[in-house]
Amino acid sequence: MRKAVFCCLAVVLAAGCGSFPAPNPPLTHPTDLATGYRWATTTIPSRSSRTFVILTFSGGGTRAAGLSYGVLKQLEATPMPGNTHLIDNVDVISSVSGGSFASMDYAMRGKEMLATFEKDFLQKPVQTMLFKSAYLNPANLFKLLFDPHFHRIDVAAEVYDDVLFHNATFTDLLTVQKANDRPFIIANATELEIGSRFEWTQDQFDPICSDIMPMHVARAVAASSDFPFLLPPMTLEKYDAGTCKYQTPIWFPLARNDDAYANPSRTRYATELEDYLDPARRYLHTLDGGIADNIGLRGPLHALISTDTFVQPQNGRTGFTLIPLLNQVPPRPIDKVLIIIVNAGTEGEVTIDKTSKLPGLKTIVGGVSGTPMDNYSFDSIQLLLTTVSTPDRVSSGVRYYPVVVSFPLIRDENLRKVVNGIGTSFNALSDEQLNGLKQAADVLIHQDPCFEQFLHDVNGSPMPSGMNCASAPATH
Amino acid sequence: MDEWILVQFPESRTVLVDDTPTGVTNKAILVQRGTHVVALGGDQNYSPPSITRQVVNTTKANPMLFVFTKL
Numbered sequence: 001m002r003k004a005v006f007c008c009l010a011v012v013l014a015a016g017c018g019s020f021p022a023p024n025p026p027l028t029h030p031t032d033l034a035t036g037y038r039w040a041t042t043t044i045p046s047r048s049s050r051t052f053v054i055l056t057f058s059g060g061g062t063r064a065a066g067l068s069y070g071v072l073k074q075l076e077a078t079p080m081p082g083n084t085h086l087i088d089n090v091d092v093i094s095s096v097s098g099g100s101f102a103s104m105d106y107a108m109r110g111k112e113m114l115a116t117f118e119k120d121f122l123q124k125p126v127q128t129m130l131f132k133s134a135y136l137n138p139a140n141l142f143k144l145l146f147d148p149h150f151h152r153i154d155v156a157a158e159v160y161d162d163v164l165f166h167n168a169t170f171t172d173l174l175t176v177q178k179a180n181d182r183p184f185i186i187a188n189a190t191e192l193e194i195g196s197r198f199e200w201t202q203d204q205f206d207p208i209c210s211d212i213m214p215m216h217v218a219r220a221v222a223a224s225s226d227f228p229f230l231l232p233p234m235t236l237e238k239y240d241a242g243t244c245k246y247q248t249p250i251w252f253p254l255a256r257n258d259d260a261y262a263n264p265s266r267t268r269y270a271t272e273l274e275d276y277l278d279p280a281r282r283y284l285h286t287l288d289g290g291i292a293d294n295i296g297l298r299g300p301l302h303a304l305i306s307t308d309t310f311v312q313p314q315n316g317r318t319g320f321t322l323i324p325l326l327n328q329v330p331p332r333p334i335d336k337v338l339i340i341i342v343n344a345g346t347e348g349e350v351t352i353d354k355t356s357k358l359p360g361l362k363t364i365v366g367g368v369s370g371t372p373m374d375n376y377s378f379d380s381i382q383l384l385l386t387t388v389s390t391p392d393r394v395s396s397g398v399r400y401y402p403v404v405v406s407f408p409l410i411r412d413e414n415l416r417k418v419v420n421g422i423g424t425s426f427n428a429l430s431d432e433q434l435n436g437l438k439q440a441a442d443v444l445i446h447q448d449p450c451f452e453q454f455l456h457d458v459n460g461s462p463m464p465s466g467m468n469c470a471s472a473p474a475t476h
Numbered sequence: 477m478d479e480w481i482l483v484q485f486p487e488s489r490t491v492l493v494d495d496t497p498t499g500v501t502n503k504a505i506l507v508q509r510g511t512h513v514v515a516l517g518g519d520q521n522y523s524p525p526s527i528t529r530q531v532v533n534t535t536k537a538n539p540m541l542f543v544f545t546k547l
Contacts, residue, residue, distance in 0.1 A: 262532050
């Protein structure tokens with residue numbers, strides 16, 4: 001026995017002393033927009049529907065996963081023309097942290113997921129499973145203690161594989177997407193030093209010359225929900241751009257050098273790409289996607305505004321942009337854009353302001369990190385609303401329906417109290433909490449004037465009196 | 477920030493903005509504010525081969541014109 005332990009220790013130490021075993025393999029062929037899990041390889045850019053549906057799922061642990069699941073259930077129950085349902089028409093889901101469990105599981109299993117997600121994930125004590133797998137599993141504990149390249153975030157990815165994803169890779173994800181015409185999933189993490197969104201798609205992996213396809217989707221979900229302080233950052237290797245013949249897109253030097261004063265946000269996007277390409281950067285360290293954008297809206301918003309992406313177009317294939325679709329370019333001209341923002345952020349009760357006593361460090365850290373995130377989320381939604389309601393967009397022939405699913409909008413005080421009381425963790429939801437989240441999704445979807453306006457415009461459903469979707473003028 | 481361009485050409489062609497098929501000729505095209513390389517898809521029987529210009533302060537009713545001639 002002692003001999004076996006010694007041998008194991010020797011093997012682990014030898015591995016630890018060696019080079020970093022990157023979880024992300026290099027790309028072994030030149031970047032190619034016809035391969036890899038990316039916008040251009042999915043069925044979405046050439047779907048025949050003139051209606052484009054975007055969902056964004058926020059962070060917020062199991063609470064966020066439950067609310068996202070509740071919204072998916074509502075979309076499943078919403079009929080659309082052609083004997084379909086709204087859920088069948090979802091094109092893109094951009095998700096963060098807890099929301100990525102729902103988006104990725106839906107992407108892998110489709111509507112089958114809606115029947116089992118409660119028992120498979122929402123009512124499972126995943127947080128306890130993470131603890132047990134890290135500290136009560138001798139093999140993992142041994143590796144955590146002696147292998148400098150094995151961390152708790154790696155344990156998390158293994159647990160998520162066991163619980164939900166069963167070793168599915170991005171190759172599997174693309175296969176089921178194409179076979180079933182399922183949505184394009186963008187699982188968002190944050191690159192810690194650059195401070196930018198890090199999307200788990202091949203378009204993002206191209207500049208680091210890495211191949212996303214053999215990687216487990218569970219690892220993307222783990223990266224997306226890599227909560228700071230509780231879990232360490234995930235380290236990815238950045239390979240030399242020459243190894244995959246990565247070509248910077250044609251917009252890059254123009255935006256980087258000429259547009260700093262005309263359009264600072266375009267230049268900033270260029271500097272983000274420049275940061276990824278910096279030869280001094282040999283690794284990436286990613287954390288929870290909530291740090292860069294806790295509601296997952298920024299990626300779709302960028303696609304509604306810009307044709308700039310991290311990849312150079314090839315033979316008509318592009319990175320994720322909706323501008324060609326909005327401009328009626330074949331193969332997919334569109335005339336309606338439904339954007340459902342599912343934000344599981346909570347409103348706190350009065351606690352520290354009840355007394356003059358100074359709050360503890362944990363409370364202060366929570367406030368310091370949470371307040372900018374909440375304000376940024378609010379501003380992201382405002383930016384979307386401003387963008388889609390300009391007179392030129394409104395008169396362009398494309399109608400936008402921004403729908404916000406967010407707890408402060410719940411009018412029933414009791415329901416609001418139930419959902420706001422669900423902490424941010426991966427603990428199992430109680431029946432009351434789960435039912436509250438499903439009810440919140442139902443209420444919030446259907447009280448939104450733009451959702452009802454959308455149903456009115458596509459189905460001819462009666463528009464409830466007193467409702468007005470300002471960004472989508474009524475046509476019926 | 478939204479801007480609008482109009483690419484004039486005697487035929488209906490795909491318009492490439494920064495190599496992305498972004499719109500069609502002779503119809504207002506939504507683009508992002510900034511400097512863009514505009515060219516046409518299909519046969520290279522037009523001139524100039526591309527036009528690079530910073531697109532600012534336009535509206536759909538008053539787009540920036542990019543004019544190509546057929547060779």
